[in-house]
Amino acid sequence: MLCKRIIPCLDVKDGRVVKGVRFLKLKDAGDPVEWAKAYEAQKADELVFLDITASYEGRKTMARVVREVAKNIFMPFTVGGGIAGIEDVRVLLKAGADKVSINTAAVKDPHLISEAARRFGNQCIVVAIDAKRTEDGRRKTEDGKNNRNLSSALCHVTPESKWEVYIHGGRTATGLDVVAWAKKAQRLGAGEILLTSMDLDGTKDGYDIALTAAVSKSLKIPVIASGGAGLKAHFLDVFKKGHADAALAASIFHYGEFTVAGIKKYLKSNGVNVRTS
C-alpha cells in the first residue's frame, strides 16, 4: 500500500538555509546539503527547498545548491520559489531537482503548466497554491476583479467559494477559487498540488483539514498539505480527516521539537501507513 509522505521544507536564501517563522527573524542556519542529509537519515520521504532569494545572482546560486544536494542525497526533492518561466524549470531540473513547484507564474500563465508538463513530464510539475479562507463565502476585497484579465478564466470565486488563491507570497488576491484552480492545474498537467493554508501557516494550530479534504477529494493527483503543523496529532488529522497524500512542515522539524522518525512512529501506531525502514 502506498505510504503517506512526510516532507520537511527548507527555506533557502542566497544558497543558505534560513530558519524561523517564514519571512520573519531569519537566522543563517547553514548548509543545505547538511540539512538534507540530516533529514534523509531521519527517513524523510522527500524534501522541498523553497528559494526565497529575490536577486538574480541569488537565483543562480540556487542552481548550484541543487547540484550539490543532488550529488549527496538519494531521495526525491522539489525546488520552488520564484520560478518565472519554462527556462527556470529547465535549469533546476537539469541541475538535479526531481520536481519544481510553480505558484505565481502558473496563475499568471497557466500554459506554463501544460508546457512544462509536456516537456518534462507531469510527475515533475508541482503546482503550489496559497489558499486563504473567504469570509462568509464572499470576498470582501475587490482585488479579484482587477485580476480578471489573468488568463485563468472560469476559476473565479463564487458566493459558494470557501477559499481564494493568493499569489506573490500571499500578498495578492487573485479572485480564483482554490478548488476550481486546483482542478484546472490538474487538467493542464500538474503532477501534484502543494496546498498551503495561509490562515494557519505559522500558527501551529494544525493543518486546515476542511481545505485539504475539499481539494484532495476533488482531484486525481496527490495533494501535499502545508501550513499549521505543531503537534503529532495534526499529522494524523490531515491524513485521516484531510485525505492528504503527504504533509509538509518546516519549523517543527528545524527546531528539533519532533523528528520525522518520531512523527512516523506515532502515525504508524495510529494506523497510518508510513515508511519506517
Added chain:
Amino acid sequence: MPVKVAIIDYGMGNLYSVRNTFVSLGISADIIEKAGDDKIFSYDKLILPGVGAFGDAMKELKKRGFIIPIKDFVGLGRPLLGICLGMQLLLDKSEESRSTVGLGIIQGVVKKFSSRLKCPHMGWNAIEARSRAGSIFKNIKSPFFAYFCHSYYARPAKRSAVIGETEYGIRFASMIQAGRVYGMQFHPEKSQEMGIKLLRNFITQC
C-alpha cells in the same frame, strides 16, 4: 577490471541522479547520447532510465540508433537494467501509446492504473520479493520500500518474469527479470539505502 556502466540518454529524465548514485558507490558510469558504431559494446552493463511518455521515448531511442544495439547487447547475454519508463520500454507495447512498438525484450504489455486511484502512483511503497528471486536481492530483506512515480504498470506475459510485487489497487509487477535483463518500476536512485543496495547488486551480482 572495474565494471564499465553506460547510462543511455534519450533526452528524457534525470540521468544525473542515476549517475550520482553510481559515483557514490565508486562505480564509473558514462552517459551516452548516441549509439554510434559499436560504442555500447565496450560497456559491461547498460542502464535504461527515463521518465516521460512511452511513445516519445521509443521514437527518441530509434532516432539515436539505440534500438538494434540494445537488443544485440542483451542478445549477447549482457546485463541491462530498465528503470521506471525504462522498464516499461522492455515490454511489447503500452496503453500509453497504442501505435508504438516497445523493445520486446520481455514479453508483455504496459497498462494504466484504474481511474479510481490517485494517479500518478507517487511516493514510497513496499516491494515484496518473490521467492525465486535471486542475487539482485542480496542483503535485502523483503518487503522493502522504494520510491515510485508512474501512471502505468507492466504486466509481463509470463508470471515467472515477475520478481517483485507491489500493491496499489491491484498487485502489480514492480520488478521484472528475464535472464540478465532487469526492470525496476520504482526509482532505486531515489530510494535511499535500499535503492543503492539494489543498484550495487545489479553491478556486482547480476
